[in-house]
Amino acid sequence: MSPVLVILQKEWADLRRHRLLLLSMVVPAVVFLLLPFALVILIPLIDPSGWNDRNVQRMAELLGRAEPDLRRVDPLLVFHIYIFRQFILMFLLIPILGALSIATYSIVGEKQNRTLEPLLATPIRTTELLWGKSLAAALPATLLTWITFGLYVLLMRALSPAGVLAHVVNPVGLSLIFLIGPLVAVLSLGLGVIVSSRAKDPRTAQQIGVLLILPIMALFIMQMRGFFLLSAQWVWLGAAVLLALDVIVLKIGARLFQRETILTRWT
Amino acid sequence: MITTRALTKVYDGKVAVEALTMEIRSGEIFGLLGPNGAGKTTTVRMLAALISPTSGEALIGGYRVGEQDAAIRRLVGIVTETPGLYERLSARENLEIYAKLYGVSNVTRQVEKYLRLLELWDRRDDPVGTFSKGMRQKLALARALVHEPKVLLLDEPTSGLDPQMTKVVRDFIAELKEQGRTILLCTHNLDEAERLCDRILVLKTRPIALDTPQALRRRLFGRRIIVTLEAVTDRILERVRALDFVLDVQQEDRRLVIALSDPERQNPILVRALVEVGAAIRFLTEEAHSLEEIYLRLIEEEERTSSLPSAPDRAEAPSAR
Ligand SMILES: Nc1ncnc2c1ncn2[C@@H]1O[C@H](COP(=O)(O)OP(=O)(O)O)[C@@H](O)[C@H]1O
Ligand SMILES: [Mg+2]
Numbered sequence: 002m003s004p005v006l007v008i009l010q011k012e013w014a015d016l017r018r019h020r021l022l023l024l025s026m027v028v029p030a031v032v033f034l035l036l037p038f039a040l041v042i043l044i045p046l047i048d049p050s051g052w053n054d055r056n057v058q059r060m061a062e063l064l065g066r067a068e069p070d071l072r073r074v075d076p077l078l079v080f081h082i083y084i085f086r087q088f089i090l091m092f093l094l095i096p097i098l099g100a101l102s103i104a105t106y107s108i109v110g111e112k113q114n115r116t117l118e119p120l121l122a123t124p125i126r127t128t129e130l131l132w133g134k135s136l137a138a139a140l141p142a143t144l145l146t147w148i149t150f151g152l153y154v155l156l157m158r159a160l161s162p163a164g165v166l167a168h169v170v171n172p173v174g175l176s177l178i179f180l181i182g183p184l185v186a187v188l189s190l191g192l193g194v195i196v197s198s199r200a201k202d203p204r205t206a207q208q209i210g211v212l213l214i215l216p217i218m219a220l221f222i223m224q225m226r227g228f229f230l231l232s233a234q235w236v237w238l239g240a241a242v243l244l245a246l247d248v249i250v251l252k253i254g255a256r257l258f259q260r261e262t263i264l265t266r267w268t
Numbered sequence: 269m270i271t272t273r274a275l276t277k278v279y280d281g282k283v284a285v286e287a288l289t290m291e292i293r294s295g296e297i298f299g300l301l302g303p304n305g306a307g308k309t310t311t312v313r314m315l316a317a318l319i320s321p322t323s324g325e326a327l328i329g330g331y332r333v334g335e336q337d338a339a340i341r342r343l344v345g346i347v348t349e350t351p352g353l354y355e356r357l358s359a360r361e362n363l364e365i366y367a368k369l370y371g372v373s374n375v376t377r378q379v380e381k382y383l384r385l386l387e388l389w390d391r392r393d394d395p396v397g398t399f400s401k402g403m404r405q406k407l408a409l410a411r412a413l414v415h416e417p418k419v420l421l422l423d424e425p426t427s428g429l430d431p432q433m434t435k436v437v438r439d440f441i442a443e444l445k446e447q448g449r450t451i452l453l454c455t456h457n458l459d460e461a462e463r464l465c466d467r468i469l470v471l472k473t474r475p476i477a478l479d480t481p482q483a484l485r486r487r488l489f490g491r492r493i494i495v496t497l498e499a500v501t502d503r504i505l506e507r508v509r510a511l512d513f514v515l516d517v518q519q520e521d522r523r524l525v526i527a528l529s530d531p532e533r534q535n536p537i538l539v540r541a542l543v544e545v546g547a548a549i550r551f552l553t554e555e556a557h558s559l560e561e562i563y564l565r566l567i568e569e570e571e572r573t574s575s576l577p578s579a580p581d582r583a584e585a586p587s588a589r
Contacts, residue, residue, distance in 0.1 A: 002368050004368075004369055007365060007368045007369055010365075011354070011357070011361075011365050014356075014357055014361060015354060015356050015357060018356040018357075018395070019356065114352060114353070114354070114355060115348070115349075115350040115351075115352040116352040116353065116354060117352070118313075118318065118346075118348045118352055119346060119348050119352045119366070119408075119411065119412075120352075120369075121318055122316050122318060122341060122344070122346045122348075123341060123366060123369040123370055124338050124341045124342055124369065124370065124371070125369050260317075260318050260319065261318070261319045261320060264313065264318055264319060265279065265319060
């Protein structure tokens with residue numbers, strides 16, 4: 002069996018028994034999944050006229066300009082589309098947080114338990130170890146994102162007015178989930194690897210996540226205020242930038258992942 | 269099996285191991301004895317191809333550290349200073365990971381063999397987090413053996429264990445030697461080194477002495493015998509002093525402590541002389557030194573010589589050959 006697979010298997014066996022870590026991944030996913038439904042149902046109930054505020058109107062205008070068929074639809078439908086699109090951005094926090102948690106727990110955990118020395122005494126290559134750990138973090142985080150999105154689509158189909166789904170599950174939405182999602186997962190785990198080499202406990206290491214969460218939140222708020230509407234071109238440009246960052250971060254990680262460095266410099 | 273020549277490791281300007289030259293023979297238990305910070309773990313890590321020597325060289329089974337590391341890793345099993353086990357995984361899972369990483373052909377059989385041998389079979393599916401210190405250490409030993417290495421590096425394998433578990437682990441190490449494995453045993457426990465090791469290298473950054481436990485004793489203290497008499501008189505003392513082969517005599521109450529160069533040949537002559545002057549001999553024994561005394565003396569000597577402002581005689585300090 003390839004050493005990468007052995008590590009992957011081991012990491013998942015460990016993850017399965019780490020309830021708290023699993024919970025810390027699943028709970029935000031469930032919240033992001035249900036919150037938009039709560040919002041589109043509750044806001045019009047609580048404030049029957051106020052929901053159609055300036056932000057929503059500006060968004061309707063932007064949407065209308067980008068997608069002409071939305072120009073004459075019911076403002077309430079636009080409101081739904083707007084909220085559901087916004088939350089796709091929030092979904093990007095799932096791979097970021099998930100990959101970061103798994104990577105930092107697995108690396109800092111091995112440091113704390115001093116399991117790295119016997120592991121490095123085996124014939125495994127350090128690149129294989131890094132690959133195993135990276136896949137162990139990126140795959141579940143990405144998978145969770147996709148499952149959440151799948152449920153989102155099913156719920157929208159069941160609960161939302163006709164027409165919403167088609168305007169949410171569009172090229173922008175799909176590329177955010179299926180392209181940007183894995184790319185931010187890799188970036189997040191890469192940063193996790195780098196800070197874990199220095200950090201004494203996983204929580205400290207996870208503070209690096211702010212670097213990724215802040216830009217997503219900025220996008221979320223800017224789009225909410227109607228400053229712009231994320232277009233496919235922007236998403237692809239973002240993907241290109243992320244890909245470059247991923248390569249850089251993984252290269253730095255691989256440089257830190259040397260036997261001697263791990264044993265003598267990772268305090 | 270293991271050869272090092274002028275092996276040296278410097279961490280950021282701090283010398284951890286200096287000019288270590290030694291030859292560990294196939295099938296022997298070789299002790300690396302030294303206080304904390306002496307460089308034992310650093311040496312083990314170099315021999316396991318985990319860190320690279322700053323200078324000098326090391327060969328394990330003919331493979332050179334730094335060049336044929338993958339081959340060395342397959343040949344060597346290591347028990348690290350801390351067991352380093354995956355706490356949430358079971359004993360069996362822990363071993364399986366290692367068996368697979370070492371490319372063992374029959375993983376299930378090897379894992380079962382060592383779990384049974386170390387009496388962990390009944391607890392095989394329990395998470396290691398629930399294990400006692402002794403059980404963890406046994407599992408660490410099993411892990412080091414799962415790929416049947418010819419060379420074992422044991423870094424303080426009994427430290428922190430209770431006396432009973434210490435005995436279990438020591439007996440097990442002795443068994444491993446019977447199987448023909450070459451063992452490097454790091455310890456700061458003199459008793460352990462003396463019981464288990466064929467030869468001991470006293471290390472304190474630099475090698476201080478290398479020999480069998482018995483020879484180390486002799487070399488440092490010469491050989492002395494203790495004669496207990498009914499009474500010690502001046503006449504007896506004079507007579508003993510007059511013997512040309514007697515190197516030194518000291519009286520301690522009713523006992524004479526006599527330094528000899530060759531007690532096996534000289535004792536009969538000495539006894540005859542004593543009887544001639546009317547000494548009534550109650551006991552005659554050879555003075556036994558614990559390794560501890562030897563060790564402390566070696567360390568003291570080392571500190572004295574290395575603390576000299578300009579240590580011109582550094583090279584004259586007893587060194588390993
Ligand atoms: N990673 C490291 N960085 C710097 N110094 C180290 C490192 N590891 C060990 N040392 C130093 O090297 C010396 C030898 O340490 P070590 O090999 O652990 O000794 P021992 O195992 O005999 O207690 C000590 O002085 C220790 O402080
Ligand atoms: Mg040590």
